Amino acid sequence: SQQGEEDPQALSIQEGENATMNCSYKTSINNLQWYRQNSGRGLVHLILIRSNEREKHSGRLRVTLDTSKKSSSLLITASRAADTASYFCATSASGSRLTFGEGTQLTVNP
């Protein structure tokens, strides 16, 4: 079964607004990663947060991790039409195996 569950499944916003996506997982992890997928293409790594970190920033991305609630959120600030894509969280419990969530489809309307 999938480790991660993402919420919402789909999100539609206007350009310039912020987008927040959430991920919940079931077991202890070493790290949690977020990936982006443009329609029908390969995934691209966005950001990694380790289990001992609570917040991380990269450009317009902000990721938080709450290990007590087994949840993470990805915030994209000042969204652009080019941010339209599917976003996946992936957890790593040991080694390098990743378990992916089902993804959030983000649509940013110009």
Place this chain on the structure above:
Amino acid sequence: DADVTQTPRNRITKTGKRIMLECSQTKGHDRMYWYRQDPGLGLRLIYYSFDVKDINKGEISDGYSVSRQAQAKFSLSLESAIPNQTALYFCATSDLRGTEQYFGPGTRLTVT
């Protein structure tokens, strides 16, 4: 040139046929992975390899086999394709730290 390449990009085949999907990488990574993606189900791990002599089953290995011909090449085979193997297949690589994974562009496989 892309760091992780997959061939073919699209393939239509009939039930019962044997098919091989190939993956090559120029990143020099030891670790390679095969995933399948179905609509609404995210990515699921089929097989992974930490080096040429190491092959491991993933979450959904039944009906699939793999071959790690060299550090740079990792092939996925469907011995006898069936329609529910219709999916998007991705190859990925990572270095020894095993953190970030780098994905190929995917192979869209349709089994009729």
